[in-house]
Amino acid sequence: QQPVQSPQAVILRxxxxxxxxxxxxxxxxxxHWYRQKHGEAPVFLMILLKGGEQKGHEKISASFNEKKQQSxxxxxxxxxxxxxxxxxxxxxxxxxxxxxxxxxLTIIP
Amino acid sequence: DADVTQTPRNRITKTxxxxxxxxSQTKGHDRMYWYRQDxxxxxxxxxxxxxxxxxxxxxxxxxxxxxxxAQAKFSLSLESAIPNQTALYFCATSARGxxxxxxxxxxxxxxxxx
Numbered sequence: 147q148q149p150v151q152s153p154q155a156v157i158l159r160x161x162x163x164x165x166x167x168x169x170x171x172x173x174x175x176x177x178h179w180y181r182q183k184h185g186e187a188p189v190f191l192m193i194l195l196k197g198g199e200q201k202g203h204e205k206i207s208a209s210f211n212e213k214k215q216q217s218x219x220x221x222x223x224x225x226x227x228x229x230x231x232x233x234x235x236x237x238x239x240x241x242x243x244x245x246x247x248x249x250x251l252t253i254i255p
Numbered sequence: 256d257a258d259v260t261q262t263p264r265n266r267i268t269k270t271x272x273x274x275x276x277x278x279s280q281t282k283g284h285d286r287m288y289w290y291r292q293d294x295x296x297x298x299x300x301x302x303x304x305x306x307x308x309x310x311x312x313x314x315x316x317x318x319x320x321x322x323x324x325a326q327a328k329f330s331l332s333l334e335s336a337i338p339n340q341t342a343l344y345f346c347a348t349s350a351r352g353x354x355x356x357x358x359x360x361x362x363x364x365x366x367x368x369x
Binding site: 176185188190235237242243245248 | 298303345
């Protein structure tokens with residue numbers, strides 16, 4: 147039931163764009179995106195609800211395709227501060243989150 | 256002040272010892288969670304509580320127990336620690352009724368079992 151994230155890791159140069167995908171084999175009620183710096187707590191980025199529209203602010207946005215049970219996180223013109231591991235947490239309608247295994251993003255100058 | 260606090264932040268213990276990790280929150284949320292994170296892996300749910308009288312097992316509850324002393328406090332105990340339980344432990348909270356279940360995490364406790 148754990149959602150699958152792809153890619154597992156990506157290295158970008160500052161200013162490049164990235165897309166991180168999160169796929170589920172079960173129907174989703176909502177998708178939550180978090181970013182975690184090494185050794186720190188995960189920090190909430192955004193939530194996408196079933197029936198909702200694409201979310202985002204400035205250079206980080208996300209979409210939710212209910213039919214495909216998939217969400218994508220878009221990072222444009224990446225900055226050094228974007229480095230970290232990105233997790234999707236999915237809600238199957240049971241009021242809990244099940245987290246993916248993460249995507250490690252490294253931004254180099 | 257941090258909304259979700261965990262104590263201790265680091266703990267080294269020996270196999271067979273009983274230890275307790277504590278979590279407190281000032282966010283006024285009624286839902287609390289304990290997760291375990293192993294290096295390079297995602298977050299695995301150990302236990303969760305939707306209110307003081309509601310405690311539920313998560314994916315990996317064997318070897319762990321919890322206590323919800325008050326709305327703001329949720330403790331995790333390892334009855335007899337083993338090296339396999341060496342990991343980073345996170346507490347999280349969320350609010351009921353918003354339809355979002357967005358969770359907010361504490362800073363984590365790094366536990367090492369020798």
